[in-house]
Amino acid sequence: xxxxxxxxxxxxxxxxxxxxxxxxxxxxxxxxxxxxxxxxxxxxxxxxxxxxxxxxxxxxxxxxx
Numbered sequence: 645x646x647x648x649x650x651x652x653x654x655x656x657x658x659x660x661x662x663x664x665x666x667x668x669x670x671x672x673x674x675x676x677x678x679x680x681x682x683x684x685x686x687x688x689x690x691x692x693x694x695x696x697x698x699x700x701x702x703x704x705x706x707x708x709x
Contacts, residue, residue: 645679645680645706645707646676646677646678646706646707646709647676647677647678647679647680647682647683647704647705647706647707648674648675648676648677648683648704648705648706648707649674649675649676649677649683649686649687649702649703649704650662650663650674650702650703650704650705651667651672651674651690651700651701651702652700652701652702652703653665653667653699653700654698654699654700654701659701662674676707677704680704683704684704686702687702687703687704689702690702
């Protein structure tokens with residue numbers, strides 16, 4: 645099963661995905677990983693960063709086949 649790392653940004657309207665904000669066109673598109681463990685380790689890099697955790701977060705979502 646593959647997993648997508650989806651990045652969200654805090655906006656005045658709340659959390660919105662990079663794709664919904666058009667940021668996928670500047671390098672913030674979802675990345676696909678072969679396992680949940682790989683995806684989760686990348687997500688932690690975003691979620692544990694003290695300077696940005698209130699502005700950027702990442703979650704892993706199952707990729708539909």
